Amino acid sequence: MPTFSSFVPPRRVLMGPGPSDVSPRVLEALSRPTIGHLDPAFISLMEEIKQLLRYAFQTENELTMPISGPGTAGMETCVVNLVEPGEKVIVCQNGVFGGRLKEMVKRCGGLVIPVDDPWGRAVDPEKVETALRAHPDTAVVAVVHAETSTGALSDVATIAALARNAGALSIVDAVTSLGGSELRTDDWGIDAVYSGTQKCLSVPPGLSPITLNDRAVAKVRGRKTPVQSWFMDLNLILGYWTGGAQRSYHHTAPINALYGLHEGLRVLAEEGIEKSWARHTANHHALRAGLESAGLTFAVPEAERLPQLNSILVPDVVDDAASRKALLERFGLEIGAGLGALAGKVWRIGLMGYASRRENIDLCVEAVETVVREAVTGMPHVQ
Numbered sequence: 001m002p003t004f005s006s007f008v009p010p011r012r013v014l015m016g017p018g019p020s021d022v023s024p025r026v027l028e029a030l031s032r033p034t035i036g037h038l039d040p041a042f043i044s045l046m047e048e049i050k051q052l053l054r055y056a057f058q059t060e061n062e063l064t065m066p067i068s069g070p071g072t073a074g075m076e077t078c079v080v081n082l083v084e085p086g087e088k089v090i091v092c093q094n095g096v097f098g099g100r101l102k103e104m105v106k107r108c109g110g111l112v113i114p115v116d117d118p119w120g121r122a123v124d125p126e127k128v129e130t131a132l133r134a135h136p137d138t139a140v141v142a143v144v145h146a147e148t149s150t151g152a153l154s155d156v157a158t159i160a161a162l163a164r165n166a167g168a169l170s171i172v173d174a175v176t177s178l179g180g181s182e183l184r185t186d187d188w189g190i191d192a193v194y195s196g197t198q199k200c201l202s203v204p205p206g207l208s209p210i211t212l213n214d215r216a217v218a219k220v221r222g223r224k225t226p227v228q229s230w231f232m233d234l235n236l237i238l239g240y241w242t243g244g245a246q247r248s249y250h251h252t253a254p255i256n257a258l259y260g261l262h263e264g265l266r267v268l269a270e271e272g273i274e275k276s277w278a279r280h281t282a283n284h285h286a287l288r289a290g291l292e293s294a295g296l297t298f299a300v301p302e303a304e305r306l307p308q309l310n311s312i313l314v315p316d317v318v319d320d321a322a323s324r325k326a327l328l329e330r331f332g333l334e335i336g337a338g339l340g341a342l343a344g345k346v347w348r349i350g351l352m353g354y355a356s357r358r359e360n361i362d363l364c365v366e367a368v369e370t371v372v373r374e375a376v377t378g379m380p381h382v383q
């Protein structure tokens with residue numbers, strides 16, 4: 001056997017679509033000693049995590065907890081629990097993640113009623129209204145709040161209200177919006193929301209906070225068919241997360257990851273959720289001013305832009321992959337490539353959570369300006 005050195009990651013500034021830079025407080029919390037997942041001290045931590053998550057989601061929902069798995073696991077948990085075979089599900093798609101929702105609905109035996117909008121645009125609530133009128137027996141409406149693949153923000157308050165008025169449940173993907181964009185689960189009457197840790201919460205990937213209101217829980221409890229996934233069946237998971245002193249073993253919780261989430265949520269609560277939304281917006285405007293004065297153009301219309309994920313058009317003069325490589329190797333800066341319909345056409349610049357800071361904006365503007373100028377002049381920029 002060769003000998004292996006301990007892995008020491010290179011220094012990076014993470015300004016892509018996630019993961020975002022992790023707060024040093026969270027990294028420190030993650031390294032504390034592991035205790036048992038049924039230890040009374042751990043149970044208290046779980047209770048605090050649920051309270052902190054209710055604050056982040058702006059909800060009083062009893063069923064508010066992290067699923068053990070990345071954002072996709074929260075997505076799948078909502079779909080497998082809330083969709084029964086043969087039910088109609090309106091799935092809004094304006095990017096990659098709406099497409100993923102469609103695939104999951106199909107695998108649960110749901111009938112997808114697609115509401116498609118162009119990549120880079122918000123979901124059009126009028127199309128949802130039309131689809132609900134054409135399919136009054138729709139059981140669920142699923143929509144992505146912040147489409148990270150394109151940088152578009154959709155009006156999920158209006159879409160959730162349309163669903164409710166039509167007697168359907170709403171599922172909202174808030175993986176990238178939680179902590180970064182205004183999201184009011186209770187005021188907006190959203191039935192189920194899932195998120196992730198590695199976007200605006202600045203906690204490493206691997207956990208997926210979810211919240212379900214009483215209407216959604218009633219549906220899960222009253223299902224005619226068993227949930228097709230044992231691991232994600234909320235009827236079983238709740239025995240561990242809400243069992244009080246009688247908590248039963250379901251799976252071994254990712255203990256240290258939960259220390260990290262707890263600390264990340266404390267950071268958010270200390271700042272205040274409204275202040276966090278406002279910081280993301282203010283930093284987006286600062287980034288935008290810098291990039292526009294460097295001659296770059298945004299891909300999403302102004303009124304539909306996400307503050308925490310900025311899609312800019314790749315200038316014709318530059319080589320997409322070579323430029324991103326230069327940003328990573330010379331500036332330690334990670335930004336995201338375009339996905340799907342936008343592959344090769346956009347760069348996705350994240351300003352999420354702990355990474356949404358003035359110094360990162362300055363670094364990013366200078367680095368992007370430099371690689372674009374070098375592409376134009378054909379020579380490396382001399383300082």
Ligand SMILES: *Cc1c(COP(=O)(O)O)cnc(C)c1O
Binds near residue numbers: 149
């Ligand atoms: C990142 C993301 C997901 C998936 O999260 P993973 O942690 O990668 O599984 C889902 N939806 C949206 C909008 C996302 O940005």
